[in-house]
Amino acid sequence: MIQPPSDPYRDWLRARLSAELGVSEAEQVIQGAVQRRGWTAMRALGPRDVVAALQDVYSRMRDEYGDARADRWLEGTTLDLARFAETVPVPAQPTEGPIAPAPGPVRWGRRAHDLPLLLARSHAEIAGRSLAAIRANPELRALERAAEWDVQATQAEVRRWETEEMLSRLRADHARIEVADQVAAAAAQAQLLDLNVRELSGALRSGQAVGPRLAHTQLMASQTRAFLDAFTPLIDLGDADTPLTMLDVDLANARFSLGVPLHPNVLRARQALNYAQWHAGETAETSPAVAQARQALRVAEEEARGQLDTTLQAARSHQAALRDLKTQVETLERRATQLAQLGGDPVSLARVRLEWRQARTAARVQAHRLEEALKLLDALVSEGDTTSTPAP
Structure with a gap:
């Protein structure tokens, strides 16, 4: 499995927490959030994962410093995270295999509202394969950033239709x-x-x-x-x-x-x-x-x-x-x-x-x-x- 080359959201979270807690304590908080939620240790973090870790720190700050300071810290940090998310895509995990494998036939009789989710998942899989191909080809590396946004967009579309189903x-x-x-x-x-x-x-x-x-x-x-x-x-x-x-x-x-x-x-x-x-x-x-x-x-x-x-x-x-x-x-x-x-x-x-x-x-x-x-x-x-x- 190809590993993402960087983990900018983890780096952002570590730097932000280090300013508040110190470098060692910040790393412990991140590892604790990863372990409690069952995330794989090497998985690149995204903005939603960072929010979960910030909530952990917020709960602790409320106990130690009171609601007012904790609320101010969480609000400022989350707004900074939103600005960061506007410019940095989540380092996507490429999908192995050919760029566009021949899809299997869609079974007839599916409910109509199942089809958009199937289509979204197919787009996400193809985007992941395209990213893998771009990273493997030096002539296409300039496209990597656009491809990462593409993967993130297709995954968000999957999440949209999963939400509709829920x-x-x-x-x-x-x-x-x-x-x-x-x-x-x-x-x-x-x-x-x-x-x-x-x-x-x-x-x-x-x-x-x-x-x-x-x-x-x-x-x-x-x-x-x-x-x-x-x-x-x-x-x-x-x-x-x-x-x-x-x-x-x-x-x-x-x-x-x-x-x-x-x-x-x-x-x-x-x-x-x-x-x-x-x-x-x-x-x-x-x-x-x-x-x-x-x-x-x-x-x-x-x-x-x-x-x-x-x-x-x-x-x-x-x-x-x-x-x-x-x-x-x-x-x-x-x-x-x-x-x-x-x-x-x-x-x-x-x-x-x-x-x-x-x-x-x-x-x-x-x-x-x-x-x-x-x-x-x-x-x-x-x-x-x-x-x-x-x-x-």
Whole structure:
């Protein structure tokens, strides 16, 4: 296996940590991060790996120096890392073998959304083989930098489609639980309506003018029962009692700034710029093709920054709404417990339980949308595996 010739991100991390901890301690931190995560000792580090090591140091600094200093250090260091990632590609591990081997036939009957991931993986494999060929040919060594950006861009594209696959499964799990929540809320509503019908029927027999109210309540009760008859067999009501996921994440974390230089479109535009510069040679500074590639890179960065900001803003909105709804759910839980202990009337208790179910359903939706947004953000900036789906 061909080894990458350099490890610039490890060197950057070592220099940065040495200034804070000393050379010996910095090396121990890096080795500890490598060992804890099961990385191979000789693997070249990338920006996502550096983020993981920085998080280790951040946790220790919080204990030793307090949150304020640790936060300032992490923010400044992560922003510097994002700037470094804009100019230095990850030293790619070439793929051995011919540059473009004949692919095997694609099996018919695959789901349509599998095909982009297959294509992305094929492009990544070919890019790795091309890099190996470029490094082996002295006449092509000037193309090595562009080829490294190409490998990084194709790998980011694989990660994009793996993330899409993971999010698809996650959303399916979320939809199943959200439907169960709605059915549980409908069951609570049916119980309240039945009690209201019984109460209004008694009032009507005693001569009160409640006929229209009774007819309307009976209609709502019949519609709710029809809904329950249709949907109860399709779901597991136990899913509605799944605990709410409360994701307390610092959405102001500077590590999300890595989402721009590591965005697949930005990496692809940077590869195109490097290729244009190689092709132009000594005339790169005046070449129209190079100028066009630079403009395309700026556009890609602006679009990536816009997508990142939109996702972050959505996550913050979901997080704020979830906190408010969680407080509402807890208040209703306490009120229902108090009513039950004090022997409250059945209608009041049923009404509180319905409000609790409705608030819980709304909180679940916010928790799910927040989790999906965080998974999308983490796919851009973390070293974690995006293909795994957490338990709901």
